Amino acid sequence: MDGFFVPLDPPDDDPSAADGTRILNFSGDSSELRIFPIYTFPDNEKYLEPKYPQIHTLTMSVPDTDVGVVDFRELLLEWLPSGFVTDYKFGLGLVKDCNRLVRLIEKHTECDEIYFMGGTNVAVAGKQLLLGLERFEAILSEIRRINSRGYDGAARVKDAFVHNALASTLSLEPAVYSLGRHPVSQVLTKAADGVKELTEQEQDALIDTFASESAALARTRPETFLKLHRDIELVNLDRLIQSYEDALARGKKEGFWQNFFDNNAFALQQVFGTPMVSFQSSASVGGVGFAGSGGKVADYLLKNPLTNNVALVEIKKPSTSLLNTKEYRGGVFGPSKDLGGAVTQVMDQAYQLMTSFAGLKLASRADLEAYAVSCFVVIGRTPSSDDEQKSFEMYRANSRNVKIVTYDEILEQLKLLRKFLLPEDSER
Structure with missing residues (x-):
């Protein structure tokens, strides 16, 4: 049994499109549902074409279905797992956040079909990628958690920005946003504030440049050199203080x-x-x-x-x-x-x-x-x-x-030294 998307406004250069484009197939013998995702908006240059360049079919087994009374809309709503588009008006397929999963598969395999099955296994079988639904749902859940952390991080940055924009007028102390506790949240919050994390290669290049140019910088721009040197000392001191506090909290021997x-x-x-x-x-x-x-x-x-x-x-x-x-x-x-x-x-x-x-x-x-x-x-x-x-x-x-x-006294000495090294106008 097939399901077709019939456009209200078929393209002029393709008269056959008026008959509809197949987007669904249900096999009663195997109880398998096949989805063929397409673009369904007329203003898209790929209108009625497959959504993905290489992956053209999404397949899964649908248990306990009365083949004689199959209703595709009911089938989509009741049996499609989270992460799937259930409205045929949007061309079906996977939700937008899962496009990165499709791109990864297309880049590194020759698969043109994803077969969703039970469990957590992932394997390549010819031109099929076998993907356990539990694994798929776990990936989707983490993507959504990352989205949530990103929204929360951006909100903290926005709140701090608005606060500081009016702080002097309202006689308020400047606000500093929290990075959050989760490492992903910290990266996303920094990104929201325009802070770019360097890769290891970029870090190595920066270190090499500083090492080779430090003497010239100290001679030509002594104030800048002293500030940079102080900032490096502060970073090292922060690391030492954090390590010391963590070891105290864990009761090390x-x-x-x-x-x-x-x-x-x-x-x-x-x-x-x-x-x-x-x-x-x-x-x-x-x-x-x-x-x-x-x-x-x-x-x-x-x-x-x-x-x-x-x-x-x-x-x-x-x-x-x-x-x-x-x-x-x-x-x-x-x-x-x-x-x-x-x-x-x-x-x-x-x-x-x-x-x-x-x-x-x-x-x-x-x-x-x-x-x-x-x-x-x-x-x-x-x-x-x-x-x-x-x-x-x-x-x-x-x-x-x-x-x-x-x-405790050694820790307090380190903290006092850090405070001494901070510039007077710093809020760090």
Whole structure:
């Protein structure tokens, strides 16, 4: 059984078009519905021609149909899945957003038919592309979600633009639109604001250009060079702060943080009040007994690049308790066992280093001095209550030989540095 589209205004150069153009076929024997999408608007230069250059047939099985009383309009409305055009006046076929799917198939296969079947499989069989309806519906659903994110992103950009256009008149603070949380939403929102994302090749070319022209730019346009350099530093700092915050939120263990500070020495440098450079992580500082056991290993051995004086840093995890959970007296909390142990541990490492320093220096042939070994402990999170903060501050203020720093304080140092680097008129 065939269905035809009969034009009300057939083209003058094709008299046979008045008889109609086949757009449907239903086979009762196989219960298969075939669709032949065409253009149905007279002002289209391809009027009554196939919608797609290569894919001319869309086929699917229609179960439980009474062949004797088939009504094509009912068949289209009841059995065509989402994503199909159900009004013959529009030439049938797939909805506009699915045209990209057809173009992809036509570009990379010789298929002239898409056969929709159950399941999620996709395969090429001769000139047929076999496409599972579940896979097709999943693709269409994601396309629609992308559309929705694009609409939402564009709306945020438009709202911010209108707000800022009248902000001075209405005495309002400038608005900054949100990029959204989903990566696709972020890209679409930037695109709505005219921000073009660079490809990897474009990024590489930009980096190469900057590297080769940086000296000339610093000489001829120093202010522009300084601004560009500051912007790059801000991007790096933003990345570091984000990585640091994410690791804190996920409760990473001690080993992770030692690797993190190995790869991001700048973050660890926020602990010191003087310039320090890493000499070695997991450094042996002596303490080996006559039987070869008992060696002490510091998480970090650093030195002052001007005086060569050494410092030791011991790393504990952010979840380490700083204070006892039970009050010693009203409003007073004693240091936790872990905090006290970490302080004693780094002091013992300093003692072992001083004792063995001459031999270690000779063996390493390094420019190191141990005039006065500075000791640092990075541990825990800053207490939240006033009483706990008071107890912690009093304890570490009287820990004269060991400086105790929390993970929150390192993060705050990074954020303060970022704020310092921002230009005064920036809203970032």
